Amino acid sequence: MSYANRQQMGSNRTVSIIVVALLHIVLGYALVTGLAYNVLKKAASDLKTFDVTEPPPPPEEKPPPEKPNTPPPPQVVAPPPMVRMITMAPQIQTVSVAPPPVITVRVAPPAPPAPPQPVKRDSARAKGSLIGLFSSEDYPNSALSANEQGTTAVQLTIGTDGRVSGCNITSSSGSSALDNATCNILRRRARFSPAMDSNGAPTTDTYSQRITWRVPAE
Structure with a gap:
Protein backbone atom coordinates (compact mmCIF):
# COMPACT_ATOMS: atom_id res chain seq x y z
CA MET A 1 0.00 0.00 0.00
CA SER A 45 -46.74 9.20 23.97
CA ASP A 46 -46.38 8.87 20.29
CA LEU A 47 -46.15 5.17 20.61
CA LYS A 48 -49.43 3.43 19.80
CA THR A 49 -50.76 0.74 22.02
CA PHE A 50 -51.53 -2.47 20.25
CA ASP A 51 -53.70 -5.18 21.72
CA VAL A 52 -51.87 -8.33 21.29
CA THR A 53 -54.31 -11.17 20.56
CA GLU A 54 -53.01 -14.63 20.54
CA PRO A 55 -53.92 -16.43 17.38
CA PRO A 56 -56.44 -19.26 17.84
CA PRO A 57 -54.95 -22.67 18.12
CA PRO A 58 -54.87 -24.58 14.92
CA PRO A 59 -57.78 -27.01 14.44
CA GLU A 60 -57.10 -30.55 15.53
CA GLU A 61 -56.23 -32.78 12.72
CA LYS A 62 -58.71 -35.54 12.21
CA PRO A 63 -57.17 -38.98 12.38
CA PRO A 64 -56.96 -40.63 9.03
CA PRO A 65 -59.79 -43.08 8.33
CA GLU A 66 -58.96 -46.63 9.22
CA LYS A 67 -58.16 -48.74 6.28
CA PRO A 68 -60.50 -51.73 5.89
CA ASN A 69 -58.95 -55.06 6.66
CA THR A 70 -58.78 -56.40 3.20
CA PRO A 71 -57.24 -59.84 2.85
CA PRO A 72 -53.98 -59.86 1.09
CA PRO A 73 -54.21 -60.79 -2.52
CA PRO A 74 -53.75 -64.50 -3.14
CA GLN A 75 -50.33 -65.57 -3.94
CA VAL A 76 -49.81 -66.40 -7.50
CA VAL A 77 -48.76 -70.01 -7.64
CA ALA A 78 -46.96 -71.03 -10.67
CA PRO A 79 -48.63 -74.03 -12.37
CA PRO A 80 -46.78 -77.31 -12.02
CA PRO A 81 -44.53 -78.13 -14.86
CA MET A 82 -46.13 -80.12 -17.59
CA VAL A 83 -45.19 -83.75 -17.55
CA ARG A 84 -45.13 -85.40 -20.85
CA MET A 85 -46.13 -89.04 -20.74
CA ILE A 86 -44.27 -91.08 -23.24
CA THR A 87 -45.92 -94.41 -23.88
CA MET A 88 -43.44 -97.05 -24.81
CA ALA A 89 -44.70 -99.98 -26.74
CA PRO A 90 -43.90 -103.22 -24.86
CA GLN A 91 -41.15 -105.20 -26.36
CA ILE A 92 -42.28 -108.68 -27.14
CA GLN A 93 -39.57 -111.23 -26.97
CA THR A 94 -40.11 -114.33 -28.97
CA VAL A 95 -39.06 -117.41 -27.07
CA SER A 96 -38.69 -120.61 -28.93
CA VAL A 97 -40.49 -123.35 -27.05
CA ALA A 98 -39.72 -126.89 -27.85
CA PRO A 99 -42.75 -128.93 -28.86
CA PRO A 100 -44.07 -131.15 -26.12
CA PRO A 101 -42.80 -134.67 -26.21
CA VAL A 102 -45.02 -137.20 -27.83
CA ILE A 103 -46.25 -139.63 -25.24
CA THR A 104 -47.23 -142.96 -26.58
CA VAL A 105 -49.80 -144.72 -24.47
CA ARG A 106 -50.06 -148.38 -25.04
CA VAL A 107 -53.43 -149.74 -24.17
CA ALA A 108 -53.37 -153.30 -23.03
CA PRO A 109 -55.69 -155.49 -25.00
CA PRO A 110 -58.89 -156.33 -23.23
CA ALA A 111 -58.86 -159.47 -21.16
CA PRO A 112 -60.45 -162.41 -22.83
CA PRO A 113 -64.01 -163.02 -21.70
CA ALA A 114 -64.45 -165.46 -18.91
CA PRO A 115 -65.54 -168.85 -19.99
CA PRO A 116 -69.26 -169.33 -19.66
CA GLN A 117 -70.32 -170.83 -16.40
CA PRO A 118 -71.98 -174.17 -16.74
CA VAL A 119 -75.69 -173.91 -16.36
CA LYS A 120 -77.28 -175.85 -13.54
CA ARG A 121 -79.17 -178.69 -15.06
CA ASP A 122 -80.51 -180.56 -12.01
CA SER A 123 -81.34 -178.98 -8.63
CA ALA A 124 -80.37 -180.52 -5.32
CA ARG A 125 -82.90 -183.01 -3.97
CA ALA A 126 -83.42 -184.08 -0.38
CA LYS A 127 -82.96 -187.74 0.40
CA GLY A 128 -86.09 -188.45 2.39
CA SER A 129 -88.40 -186.05 4.26
CA LEU A 130 -86.69 -183.28 6.16
CA ILE A 131 -89.67 -182.96 8.51
CA GLY A 132 -89.20 -186.63 9.50
CA LEU A 133 -85.77 -185.74 10.82
CA PHE A 134 -87.42 -184.03 13.81
CA SER A 135 -89.00 -185.74 16.84
CA SER A 136 -90.50 -184.66 20.14
CA GLU A 137 -87.25 -185.57 21.83
CA ASP A 138 -85.55 -182.75 19.84
CA TYR A 139 -87.76 -180.09 21.45
CA PRO A 140 -85.49 -177.71 23.39
CA ASN A 141 -86.08 -177.82 27.15
CA SER A 142 -86.02 -173.99 27.42
CA ALA A 143 -88.77 -173.76 24.77
CA LEU A 144 -90.84 -176.41 26.59
CA SER A 145 -90.50 -174.59 29.91
CA ALA A 146 -91.59 -171.32 28.25
CA ASN A 147 -94.28 -173.12 26.25
CA GLU A 148 -92.79 -171.70 23.01
CA GLN A 149 -93.89 -172.99 19.59
CA GLY A 150 -94.03 -171.76 16.01
CA THR A 151 -92.73 -172.19 12.43
CA THR A 152 -89.11 -171.59 11.41
CA ALA A 153 -88.32 -170.97 7.71
CA VAL A 154 -84.73 -171.63 6.57
CA GLN A 155 -82.65 -171.50 3.40
CA LEU A 156 -80.03 -174.23 3.26
CA THR A 157 -76.83 -174.17 1.21
CA ILE A 158 -76.11 -177.61 -0.28
CA GLY A 159 -72.51 -178.47 -1.12
CA THR A 160 -71.21 -180.65 -3.91
CA ASP A 161 -71.11 -183.58 -1.45
CA GLY A 162 -74.85 -183.29 -0.77
CA ARG A 163 -74.44 -182.09 2.85
CA VAL A 164 -75.78 -178.82 4.36
CA SER A 165 -72.93 -176.29 4.47
CA GLY A 166 -75.01 -173.28 5.54
CA CYS A 167 -78.32 -172.43 7.18
CA ASN A 168 -79.98 -168.99 7.07
CA ILE A 169 -83.16 -168.18 9.05
CA THR A 170 -85.53 -166.40 6.64
CA SER A 171 -88.51 -166.31 9.03
CA SER A 172 -88.28 -166.75 12.80
CA SER A 173 -90.66 -168.79 14.90
CA GLY A 174 -90.42 -166.20 17.63
CA SER A 175 -88.18 -168.43 19.74
CA SER A 176 -84.44 -168.35 19.34
CA ALA A 177 -84.19 -171.83 20.92
CA LEU A 178 -86.47 -173.34 18.24
CA ASP A 179 -84.66 -171.49 15.40
CA ASN A 180 -81.21 -172.64 16.56
CA ALA A 181 -82.44 -176.22 17.02
CA THR A 182 -83.82 -176.25 13.44
CA CYS A 183 -80.47 -175.30 11.84
CA ASN A 184 -78.44 -177.64 14.09
CA ILE A 185 -80.62 -180.70 13.28
CA LEU A 186 -80.61 -180.05 9.49
CA ARG A 187 -76.83 -179.60 9.39
CA ARG A 188 -76.31 -182.92 11.16
CA ARG A 189 -79.02 -185.08 9.64
CA ALA A 190 -80.09 -183.76 6.24
CA ARG A 191 -78.64 -185.40 3.09
CA PHE A 192 -79.12 -184.30 -0.53
CA SER A 193 -78.38 -185.39 -4.01
CA PRO A 194 -76.19 -182.51 -5.18
CA ALA A 195 -77.18 -180.34 -8.09
CA MET A 196 -75.59 -181.02 -11.49
CA ASP A 197 -74.40 -178.45 -14.02
CA SER A 198 -74.69 -178.70 -17.80
CA ASN A 199 -71.44 -180.63 -17.93
CA GLY A 200 -72.75 -183.29 -15.49
CA ALA A 201 -70.52 -182.14 -12.62
CA PRO A 202 -71.90 -181.64 -9.11
CA THR A 203 -72.37 -177.96 -8.09
CA THR A 204 -73.63 -176.02 -5.09
CA ASP A 205 -77.30 -175.18 -4.69
CA THR A 206 -79.82 -173.76 -2.20
CA TYR A 207 -82.84 -175.39 -0.68
CA SER A 208 -85.71 -173.79 1.28
CA GLN A 209 -87.62 -175.54 4.07
CA ARG A 210 -90.21 -174.71 6.77
CA ILE A 211 -90.22 -176.57 10.10
CA THR A 212 -93.19 -176.22 12.48
CA TRP A 213 -92.70 -176.83 16.19
CA ARG A 214 -95.63 -177.81 18.43
CA VAL A 215 -95.45 -178.41 22.17
CA PRO A 216 -96.02 -182.20 22.57
CA ALA A 217 -99.11 -183.25 24.45
CA GLU A 218 -98.58 -184.99 27.77
Whole structure:
Protein backbone atom coordinates (compact mmCIF):
# COMPACT_ATOMS: atom_id res chain seq x y z
CA MET A 1 0.00 0.00 0.00
CA SER A 2 1.25 3.55 -0.91
CA TYR A 3 2.00 6.16 1.60
CA ALA A 4 -0.74 8.49 0.38
CA ASN A 5 -3.40 5.91 1.00
CA ARG A 6 -2.21 5.27 4.53
CA GLN A 7 -2.26 9.01 5.31
CA GLN A 8 -5.85 9.31 4.09
CA MET A 9 -7.03 6.41 6.24
CA GLY A 10 -5.49 8.00 9.33
CA SER A 11 -7.33 11.31 8.77
CA ASN A 12 -10.67 9.53 8.38
CA ARG A 13 -10.22 7.72 11.67
CA THR A 14 -9.51 11.00 13.41
CA VAL A 15 -12.69 12.55 12.09
CA SER A 16 -14.72 9.59 13.32
CA ILE A 17 -13.32 9.85 16.78
CA ILE A 18 -14.20 13.54 16.94
CA VAL A 19 -17.79 12.91 15.84
CA VAL A 20 -18.30 10.23 18.48
CA ALA A 21 -16.91 12.49 21.15
CA LEU A 22 -19.31 15.30 20.21
CA LEU A 23 -22.30 12.94 20.41
CA HIS A 24 -21.33 11.93 23.91
CA ILE A 25 -21.12 15.51 24.93
CA VAL A 26 -24.53 16.38 23.52
CA LEU A 27 -26.20 13.43 25.18
CA GLY A 28 -24.62 14.20 28.44
CA TYR A 29 -25.84 17.73 28.35
CA ALA A 30 -29.37 16.69 27.38
CA LEU A 31 -29.55 14.33 30.29
CA VAL A 32 -28.50 17.05 32.62
CA THR A 33 -31.07 19.55 31.45
CA GLY A 34 -33.94 17.06 31.26
CA LEU A 35 -34.17 17.49 27.62
CA ALA A 36 -33.67 13.90 27.15
CA TYR A 37 -36.56 13.17 29.54
CA ASN A 38 -38.99 15.25 27.54
CA VAL A 39 -37.82 13.77 24.35
CA LEU A 40 -38.29 10.28 25.72
CA LYS A 41 -41.77 11.14 27.10
CA LYS A 42 -42.87 12.57 23.84
CA ALA A 43 -41.62 9.53 22.05
CA ALA A 44 -43.45 7.29 24.50
CA SER A 45 -46.74 9.20 23.97
CA ASP A 46 -46.38 8.87 20.29
CA LEU A 47 -46.15 5.17 20.61
CA LYS A 48 -49.43 3.43 19.80
CA THR A 49 -50.76 0.74 22.02
CA PHE A 50 -51.53 -2.47 20.25
CA ASP A 51 -53.70 -5.18 21.72
CA VAL A 52 -51.87 -8.33 21.29
CA THR A 53 -54.31 -11.17 20.56
CA GLU A 54 -53.01 -14.63 20.54
CA PRO A 55 -53.92 -16.43 17.38
CA PRO A 56 -56.44 -19.26 17.84
CA PRO A 57 -54.95 -22.67 18.12
CA PRO A 58 -54.87 -24.58 14.92
CA PRO A 59 -57.78 -27.01 14.44
CA GLU A 60 -57.10 -30.55 15.53
CA GLU A 61 -56.23 -32.78 12.72
CA LYS A 62 -58.71 -35.54 12.21
CA PRO A 63 -57.17 -38.98 12.38
CA PRO A 64 -56.96 -40.63 9.03
CA PRO A 65 -59.79 -43.08 8.33
CA GLU A 66 -58.96 -46.63 9.22
CA LYS A 67 -58.16 -48.74 6.28
CA PRO A 68 -60.50 -51.73 5.89
CA ASN A 69 -58.95 -55.06 6.66
CA THR A 70 -58.78 -56.40 3.20
CA PRO A 71 -57.24 -59.84 2.85
CA PRO A 72 -53.98 -59.86 1.09
CA PRO A 73 -54.21 -60.79 -2.52
CA PRO A 74 -53.75 -64.50 -3.14
CA GLN A 75 -50.33 -65.57 -3.94
CA VAL A 76 -49.81 -66.40 -7.50
CA VAL A 77 -48.76 -70.01 -7.64
CA ALA A 78 -46.96 -71.03 -10.67
CA PRO A 79 -48.63 -74.03 -12.37
CA PRO A 80 -46.78 -77.31 -12.02
CA PRO A 81 -44.53 -78.13 -14.86
CA MET A 82 -46.13 -80.12 -17.59
CA VAL A 83 -45.19 -83.75 -17.55
CA ARG A 84 -45.13 -85.40 -20.85
CA MET A 85 -46.13 -89.04 -20.74
CA ILE A 86 -44.27 -91.08 -23.24
CA THR A 87 -45.92 -94.41 -23.88
CA MET A 88 -43.44 -97.05 -24.81
CA ALA A 89 -44.70 -99.98 -26.74
CA PRO A 90 -43.90 -103.22 -24.86
CA GLN A 91 -41.15 -105.20 -26.36
CA ILE A 92 -42.28 -108.68 -27.14
CA GLN A 93 -39.57 -111.23 -26.97
CA THR A 94 -40.11 -114.33 -28.97
CA VAL A 95 -39.06 -117.41 -27.07
CA SER A 96 -38.69 -120.61 -28.93
CA VAL A 97 -40.49 -123.35 -27.05
CA ALA A 98 -39.72 -126.89 -27.85
CA PRO A 99 -42.75 -128.93 -28.86
CA PRO A 100 -44.07 -131.15 -26.12
CA PRO A 101 -42.80 -134.67 -26.21
CA VAL A 102 -45.02 -137.20 -27.83
CA ILE A 103 -46.25 -139.63 -25.24
CA THR A 104 -47.23 -142.96 -26.58
CA VAL A 105 -49.80 -144.72 -24.47
CA ARG A 106 -50.06 -148.38 -25.04
CA VAL A 107 -53.43 -149.74 -24.17
CA ALA A 108 -53.37 -153.30 -23.03
CA PRO A 109 -55.69 -155.49 -25.00
CA PRO A 110 -58.89 -156.33 -23.23
CA ALA A 111 -58.86 -159.47 -21.16
CA PRO A 112 -60.45 -162.41 -22.83
CA PRO A 113 -64.01 -163.02 -21.70
CA ALA A 114 -64.45 -165.46 -18.91
CA PRO A 115 -65.54 -168.85 -19.99
CA PRO A 116 -69.26 -169.33 -19.66
CA GLN A 117 -70.32 -170.83 -16.40
CA PRO A 118 -71.98 -174.17 -16.74
CA VAL A 119 -75.69 -173.91 -16.36
CA LYS A 120 -77.28 -175.85 -13.54
CA ARG A 121 -79.17 -178.69 -15.06
CA ASP A 122 -80.51 -180.56 -12.01
CA SER A 123 -81.34 -178.98 -8.63
CA ALA A 124 -80.37 -180.52 -5.32
CA ARG A 125 -82.90 -183.01 -3.97
CA ALA A 126 -83.42 -184.08 -0.38
CA LYS A 127 -82.96 -187.74 0.40
CA GLY A 128 -86.09 -188.45 2.39
CA SER A 129 -88.40 -186.05 4.26
CA LEU A 130 -86.69 -183.28 6.16
CA ILE A 131 -89.67 -182.96 8.51
CA GLY A 132 -89.20 -186.63 9.50
CA LEU A 133 -85.77 -185.74 10.82
CA PHE A 134 -87.42 -184.03 13.81
CA SER A 135 -89.00 -185.74 16.84
CA SER A 136 -90.50 -184.66 20.14
CA GLU A 137 -87.25 -185.57 21.83
CA ASP A 138 -85.55 -182.75 19.84
CA TYR A 139 -87.76 -180.09 21.45
CA PRO A 140 -85.49 -177.71 23.39
CA ASN A 141 -86.08 -177.82 27.15
CA SER A 142 -86.02 -173.99 27.42
CA ALA A 143 -88.77 -173.76 24.77
CA LEU A 144 -90.84 -176.41 26.59
CA SER A 145 -90.50 -174.59 29.91
CA ALA A 146 -91.59 -171.32 28.25
CA ASN A 147 -94.28 -173.12 26.25
CA GLU A 148 -92.79 -171.70 23.01
CA GLN A 149 -93.89 -172.99 19.59
CA GLY A 150 -94.03 -171.76 16.01
CA THR A 151 -92.73 -172.19 12.43
CA THR A 152 -89.11 -171.59 11.41
CA ALA A 153 -88.32 -170.97 7.71
CA VAL A 154 -84.73 -171.63 6.57
CA GLN A 155 -82.65 -171.50 3.40
CA LEU A 156 -80.03 -174.23 3.26
CA THR A 157 -76.83 -174.17 1.21
CA ILE A 158 -76.11 -177.61 -0.28
CA GLY A 159 -72.51 -178.47 -1.12
CA THR A 160 -71.21 -180.65 -3.91
CA ASP A 161 -71.11 -183.58 -1.45
CA GLY A 162 -74.85 -183.29 -0.77
CA ARG A 163 -74.44 -182.09 2.85
CA VAL A 164 -75.78 -178.82 4.36
CA SER A 165 -72.93 -176.29 4.47
CA GLY A 166 -75.01 -173.28 5.54
CA CYS A 167 -78.32 -172.43 7.18
CA ASN A 168 -79.98 -168.99 7.07
CA ILE A 169 -83.16 -168.18 9.05
CA THR A 170 -85.53 -166.40 6.64
CA SER A 171 -88.51 -166.31 9.03
CA SER A 172 -88.28 -166.75 12.80
CA SER A 173 -90.66 -168.79 14.90
CA GLY A 174 -90.42 -166.20 17.63
CA SER A 175 -88.18 -168.43 19.74
CA SER A 176 -84.44 -168.35 19.34
CA ALA A 177 -84.19 -171.83 20.92
CA LEU A 178 -86.47 -173.34 18.24
CA ASP A 179 -84.66 -171.49 15.40
CA ASN A 180 -81.21 -172.64 16.56
CA ALA A 181 -82.44 -176.22 17.02
CA THR A 182 -83.82 -176.25 13.44
CA CYS A 183 -80.47 -175.30 11.84
CA ASN A 184 -78.44 -177.64 14.09
CA ILE A 185 -80.62 -180.70 13.28
CA LEU A 186 -80.61 -180.05 9.49
CA ARG A 187 -76.83 -179.60 9.39
CA ARG A 188 -76.31 -182.92 11.16
CA ARG A 189 -79.02 -185.08 9.64
CA ALA A 190 -80.09 -183.76 6.24
CA ARG A 191 -78.64 -185.40 3.09
CA PHE A 192 -79.12 -184.30 -0.53
CA SER A 193 -78.38 -185.39 -4.01
CA PRO A 194 -76.19 -182.51 -5.18
CA ALA A 195 -77.18 -180.34 -8.09
CA MET A 196 -75.59 -181.02 -11.49
CA ASP A 197 -74.40 -178.45 -14.02
CA SER A 198 -74.69 -178.70 -17.80
CA ASN A 199 -71.44 -180.63 -17.93
CA GLY A 200 -72.75 -183.29 -15.49
CA ALA A 201 -70.52 -182.14 -12.62
CA PRO A 202 -71.90 -181.64 -9.11
CA THR A 203 -72.37 -177.96 -8.09
CA THR A 204 -73.63 -176.02 -5.09
CA ASP A 205 -77.30 -175.18 -4.69
CA THR A 206 -79.82 -173.76 -2.20
CA TYR A 207 -82.84 -175.39 -0.68
CA SER A 208 -85.71 -173.79 1.28
CA GLN A 209 -87.62 -175.54 4.07
CA ARG A 210 -90.21 -174.71 6.77
CA ILE A 211 -90.22 -176.57 10.10
CA THR A 212 -93.19 -176.22 12.48
CA TRP A 213 -92.70 -176.83 16.19
CA ARG A 214 -95.63 -177.81 18.43
CA VAL A 215 -95.45 -178.41 22.17
CA PRO A 216 -96.02 -182.20 22.57
CA ALA A 217 -99.11 -183.25 24.45
CA GLU A 218 -98.58 -184.99 27.77
